[in-house]
Amino acid sequence: MSGHSKWSTIKRQKGAKDAARGALFTKLGNAIAIAARSGTDPELNFSLRLAIDRAKAANMPTSNIQRSIDRVKDKDAAQLNEVLYEGYGPGGVAVLVECATDNINRTYPEVKTIFAKNGGNIAEKGAVAFQFDRKGEIRIKKTGDDFMLSALDAGAEDVVEEDGESIVYTDPKELGKVRDALAESGNNIEEAALTYVPNTTIAITDSTTAGKIMRLMEALEENADVANTFVNFDIDENLLGA
Numbered sequence: 558m559s560g561h562s563k564w565s566t567i568k569r570q571k572g573a574k575d576a577a578r579g580a581l582f583t584k585l586g587n588a589i590a591i592a593a594r595s596g597t598d599p600e601l602n603f604s605l606r607l608a609i610d611r612a613k614a615a616n617m618p619t620s621n622i623q624r625s626i627d628r629v630k631d632k633d634a635a636q637l638n639e640v641l642y643e644g645y646g647p648g649g650v651a652v653l654v655e656c657a658t659d660n661i662n663r664t665y666p667e668v669k670t671i672f673a674k675n676g677g678n679i680a681e682k683g684a685v686a687f688q689f690d691r692k693g694e695i696r697i698k699k700t701g702d703d704f705m706l707s708a709l710d711a712g713a714e715d716v717v718e719e720d721g722e723s724i725v726y727t728d729p730k731e732l733g734k735v736r737d738a739l740a741e742s743g744n745n746i747e748e749a750a751l752t753y754v755p756n757t758t759i760a761i762t763d764s765t766t767a768g769k770i771m772r773l774m775e776a777l778e779e780n781a782d783v784a785n786t787f788v789n790f791d792i793d794e795n796l797l798g799a
Contacts, residue, residue, distance in 0.1 A: 582615075582617050585625075587625075589625035641655055641656075642656065646790075647677060649759065650788055652677065652774075652788050655784045663782075671777055671780065693731060697722060697739065700723050704723060732751065761790050761793075770790060
């Protein structure tokens with residue numbers, strides 16, 4: 558995948574500041590509630606199964622997971638909306654921000670302010686998203702030609718090796734099929750999710766710009782309404798003091 562960005566890997570390794578238990582559980586719960594709109598049975602609703610798997614991986618209590626699912630049946634619960642914001646950060650990097658919010662009139666100004674305070678600017682709809690492709694992404698702690706061939710045979714479009722693991726990319730509609738096929742072959746699935754993959758990446762080679770970008774990304778991640786962030790930069794982790 559020529560435009561693979563290391564942001565998701567960096568985010569997991571460094572740990573986003575929203576990892577404070579309450580903030581993280583809120584985000585995971587919102588994702589479950591949104592996915593449950595298409596059906597409350599995870600065996601029949603793959604998006605819900607993915608959201609539940611992520612919650613379990615973060616040690617979210619089963620009772621919290623069930624409450625999030627039940628929220629779809631609660632007519633008094635605030636209605637959550639999915640919204641995608643687009644913007645540019647320091648160094649001209651492209652940024653997509655997925656939000657789950659019950660109040661767009663609150664969330665949009667907050668996201669816009671975060672961009673402005675951290676050397677970026679929010680953009681019009683469509684101005685940034687065309688630089689990304691929607692893909693399924695599966696992470697597995699296995700590398701090598703044999704695994705790559707097995708992943709491609711299972712229906713993967715591409716496999717990228719990074720830091721001792723393989724990142725398997727699929728067509729969004731094939732994510733469930735490929736994930737299940739790899740799991741049935743005895744592979745331990747670290748993570749599976751829908752993502753945005755940049756068409757090309759911007760190499761960040763100076764520590765000043767790298768620091769500005771990371772401050773922007775961390776500020777976005779801290780916002781409770783922000784579900785996911787996607788970027789087109791490639792940063793040498795040595796610049797981050799990793």
